[in-house]
Amino acid sequence: MGVQGEERTIGVYLHIPFCLRKCPYCDFKSIAKPGLTHAEEGAYADALIKELSSVIEREGLSKRPLETIYFGGGTPALLSPPVVKRLVGSVRDAFAVHGKPIEVTIEANPDAVSLERLKGFYEAGVTRISIGVQSLDDRILGTLGRTHTAERAVKAFKEARAAGFENIGLDLIFGVPGQSVEDWEKSVAGLLALDPEHISLYGLTLEEGTGFFKQYKDTKRLPTEDDVAEMYEHAVRALKDAGYRHYGISNWARPGMEAVHNSRYWRSDDYIGCGVAAHSFLSFPEWGRRWWNTPSLEEYIEGVSAKGSAIKGDETLARNESMLESMVLGLRMLERGIKGGCFRARFGLFPKEAFPASEALISEGLVASSGEDLVLTHKGAVLSDSVFLRML
Numbered sequence: 001m002g003v004q005g006e007e008r009t010i011g012v013y014l015h016i017p018f019c020l021r022k023c024p025y026c027d028f029k030s031i032a033k034p035g036l037t038h039a040e041e042g043a044y045a046d047a048l049i050k051e052l053s054s055v056i057e058r059e060g061l062s063k064r065p066l067e068t069i070y071f072g073g074g075t076p077a078l079l080s081p082p083v084v085k086r087l088v089g090s091v092r093d094a095f096a097v098h099g100k101p102i103e104v105t106i107e108a109n110p111d112a113v114s115l116e117r118l119k120g121f122y123e124a125g126v127t128r129i130s131i132g133v134q135s136l137d138d139r140i141l142g143t144l145g146r147t148h149t150a151e152r153a154v155k156a157f158k159e160a161r162a163a164g165f166e167n168i169g170l171d172l173i174f175g176v177p178g179q180s181v182e183d184w185e186k187s188v189a190g191l192l193a194l195d196p197e198h199i200s201l202y203g204l205t206l207e208e209g210t211g212f213f214k215q216y217k218d219t220k221r222l223p224t225e226d227d228v229a230e231m232y233e234h235a236v237r238a239l240k241d242a243g244y245r246h247y248g249i250s251n252w253a254r255p256g257m258e259a260v261h262n263s264r265y266w267r268s269d270d271y272i273g274c275g276v277a278a279h280s281f282l283s284f285p286e287w288g289r290r291w292w293n294t295p296s297l298e299e300y301i302e303g304v305s306a307k308g309s310a311i312k313g314d315e316t317l318a319r320n321e322s323m324l325e326s327m328v329l330g331l332r333m334l335e336r337g338i339k340g341g342c343f344r345a346r347f348g349l350f351p352k353e354a355f356p357a358s359e360a361l362i363s364e365g366l367v368a369s370s371g372e373d374l375v376l377t378h379k380g381a382v383l384s385d386s387v388f389l390r391m392l
């Protein structure tokens with residue numbers, strides 16, 4: 001917030017919806033496609049490039065400095081390195097050249113990569129890889145329906161290092177059915193032994209419509225709320241002791257290795273999302289707007305080839321909605337939080353004036369204030385969902 005017009009940087013998200021198979025807990029838009037062909041990936045990449053250029057033209061964004069490219073999914077590492085290279089090149093060419101090197105991230109599953117493939121991504125211009133380890137316990141990986149083993153996950157990390165990556169993120173999931181606090185502590189210790197630059201830890205949620213929801217909704221196989229809180233708190237302590245900065249509710253990094261692309265979302269910075277079900281956000285005019293694409297692959301390819309877009313819905317934010325988003329997203333940044341001066345410059349009110357509930361949250365130790373700035377405390381981070389609800 002605060003920087004105007006062409007000075008404002010932009011981020012690009014490319015959604016790659018293909019996966020080796022569907023995981024039973026996942027509600028992301030993904031399609032099981034174990035044998036993605038050259039023709040299929042080529043057609044999808046063509047559509048992404050066409051959609052991006054049509055958004056840039058429609059919104060007049062070509063002079064914006066590009067800051068990040070993020071390949072998310074799905075399993076983007078199923079794309080072949082030449083296709084990734086073509087996409088990175090096309091996105092870079094579509095915007096003004098930035099003075100700083102841009103961050104290019106690809107999400108990868110351990111069983112979708114090999115040393116050769118990882119070298120290909122590195123040579124294609126990818127600067128950062130985020131590996132979905134999920135657990136270092138084969139029993140838990142089996143429960144999650146993952147196709148890789150703990151051994152394969154460790155090997156994928158080592159291959160990424162050998163391929164040249166100096167910025168590797170590893171993800172784990174906690175709160176899995178049948179997982180004890182001790183099981184979790186072992187996975188965290190195993191992850192720390194690898195010494196990645198970035199770590200994301202996500203609590204499992206049962207999403208309606210998934211296999212897990214049907215299977216576990218009414219059972220006692222999920223860890224208790226107390227156990228889940230203990231898992232998170234253990235990780236907070238262990239990662240702090242290991243020297244990581246806890247900069248987002250679910251995110252830790254070595255100093256200077258924070259994920260730039262994710263931080264863009266939290267700062268309400270502009271981004272274009274291309275691909276099936278991708279969302280875009282532009283902070284102008286007035287209070288900002290977003291749009292999202294069709295979740296159907298066929299409709300997406302047809303729409304983009306016919307008219308350059310496959311938008312399913314859009315919304316223009318009102319001032320109150322924009323304030324609320326800035327508050328909730330800003331509080332996700334545990335170190336930076338909400339800067340009262342920036343908030344007031346945009347909305348004409350300090351955060352405490354806009355959200356009177358913040359006073360009670362401060363007195364309960366869930367939110368801390370320094371002047372007009374607000375930040376979530378560690379206690380608030382554990383209970384973040386209820387803090388955000390109470391802010392409403």
Ligand code: SF4
Binds near residue numbers: 022026109
């Ligand atoms: S690999 Fe990731 S995106 Fe694909 S189904 Fe599994 S959890 Fe979902």
